[in-house]
Amino acid sequence: MHSATLAINETLQARKAAGEKVLHLGFGEAGLPVPDDIAALVSRAAGRNSYGAVVGSLEAREAAAGWFGRRGLPTEPDQLLFAPGSKALLFALLAALPGDLVLPCPAWVSYAAQAAIVGKRVIDVPIPAECGGIPDPELLEQALTQAKAAGANPGVLLLTVPDNPTGTVAPAEYVRAVCAIAERHGLAVVSDEIYAELCHDGQPAPSATAYLPERTVVTSGLSKSMALGGWRIGFARVPDNQWGVELMRDLIGVASEVWSSLAAPMQAAAAHILTDPDEVTGHIAAARRLHATVARAVYDEFIRAGALCRAPQAGFYLYPDFEPVRDDLARQGITTGAELAHVLLERYGVGLLAGEAFGDEPRALRARVATSLLYGESADERWTALRGDAPLTLPWIAGSLDHLREALTGLTQG
Structure with missing residues (x-):
């Protein structure tokens, strides 16, 4: 059986390649570029x-x-x-x-x-x-x-x-x-x-x-x-x-x-x-700050939409629960986590994974959200996000948050 995380990543990448506008919240890739000195080290070791x-x-x-x-x-x-x-x-x-x-x-x-x-x-x-x-x-x-x-x-x-x-x-x-x-x-x-x-x-x-x-x-x-x-x-x-x-x-x-x-x-x-050379520990510290900032912003969007969610403390994941708005979702035919994920993808272009993939109850309206692919499409964008003081103001990250907000508003108020 195909890993659910790998499958959603391949699905969303294919949709992007086909020109669709998608918000990729389904795959736990760290989403940052490789430091030049690390890339050079591997190049020297290629022999x-x-x-x-x-x-x-x-x-x-x-x-x-x-x-x-x-x-x-x-x-x-x-x-x-x-x-x-x-x-x-x-x-x-x-x-x-x-x-x-x-x-x-x-x-x-x-x-x-x-x-x-x-x-x-x-x-x-x-x-x-x-x-x-x-x-x-x-x-x-x-x-x-x-x-x-x-x-x-x-x-x-x-x-x-x-x-x-x-x-x-x-x-x-x-x-x-x-x-x-x-x-x-x-x-x-x-x-x-x-x-x-x-x-x-x-x-x-x-x-x-x-x-x-x-x-x-x-x-x-x-x-x-x-x-x-x-x-x-x-x-x-x-x-x-x-x-x-x-x-x-x-x-x-x-x-x-x-x-x-x-x-x-x-x-x-x-x-x-x-x-633990300085350039490595500094890179990890910057990544940690970026992960925390973006995960918290995405968390705020789910809370604003009426979902329950544990506040992010590490990495780049969230696990929102839409139980408080179950009645609103049920009127749209959404009664399971899988249906929730399907509607978000097909109607709003937002890709995430239903909690069922992680062993959760199928009827639960829970999903796993990965925030780390919001940092940019190119290495330049990702470096800018990593090195900047205000990543949430960058157009591509702000645009992703707007996309998510519109999707969640449509989902919970539609």
């Missing part, structure tokens, strides 16, 4: 055309070890594995770790799909009202007990802090609580921290490694913080214990048969970026 070690070069792993260490998590190079994107690592982990998958609901579209591919059941647990990315601690224990009684074998708890699809950061006390439950039930924790550099307030996101270090694997990459999605650079960190050693062995087994190794020029890029 590295040999296969390397499955885990990645020592240079890249040492850089990643230092990157984790500067964030309060001492790490050795042999705890690290590079891959063509963190998505491949998440799949390898689900293939290597025993037991069924415990998943917050809603969650990023690929977690459940990957679990299905490797034959795992998915045990959905609703997220708390305040945030996404973690199961509600008050519901998790009960869900595990019920799943075991029904014949499931919970083995892996997957957390996303900060979160996609809600754009929120789970409070540390919630992360601590779910880790305590995971420990009692003998679960491994996979902590997807791909958005951890993009907390809008610049503060570190809480990590499960602080509360269950001996059973937590971290995945991350450069697709979001450095807008290098197309470069496919991901890395994973396993614990520094016998469990981690055995898991790394199994991950290498999967990696060696699936992707062999991360492309050598990409390893050269990672080895530089992960040393």
Whole structure:
């Protein structure tokens, strides 16, 4: 089955190519240009055309070890594995770790799909009202007990802090609580921290490694913080214990048969970026500010239209809920999230993804909104948005907000 996020991106790109006016809110690409010095580095490394070690070069792993260490998590190079994107690592982990998958609901579209591919059941647990990315601690224990009684074998708890699809950061006390439950039930924790550099307030996101270090694997990459999605650079960190050693062995087994190794020029890029040079940290800080500014402006439009929505705290996502205007939408024949998304696209040229794609209830009038493709169509426009003090006044961003406002007004008042 085609990934819902990739499918909506291809659909909207095709409509744009055909000359249609569309507002692309469906795909979680970071939407920023590549810094010249990073592009030049890869160009210089283009001659590295040999296969390397499955885990990645020592240079890249040492850089990643230092990157984790500067964030309060001492790490050795042999705890690290590079891959063509963190998505491949998440799949390898689900293939290597025993037991069924415990998943917050809603969650990023690929977690459940990957679990299905490797034959795992998915045990959905609703997220708390305040945030996404973690199961509600008050519901998790009960869900595990019920799943075991029904014949499931919970083995892996997957957390996303900060979160996609809600754009929120789970409070540390919630992360601590779910880790305590995971420990009692003998679960491994996979902590997807791909958005951890993009907390809008610049503060570190809480990590499960602080509360269950001996059973937590971290995945991350450069697709979001450095807008290098197309470069496919991901890395994973396993614990520094016998469990981690055995898991790394199994991950290498999967990696060696699936992707062999991360492309050598990409390893050269990672080895530089992960040393946190000033130009990289400055670029990420500017991106963080832009993401926060535009996400907040889009959030305001949904609130103005009568939707409920968690305020954005990280990355470039929102998860509006149109339940307060259900009666108005029902008069137009809109009773599900899928119908909501369909009408917005076909009638108003606004593309987003229904919450159903993320495991939400089909009848819920919720959707995932990605704001990061509003920064411009060209590299020049995107650089202007990134470097400017008032991105919302730029004609292309202001025009996108006007498009959204007109669509939401027509939707809720039509």
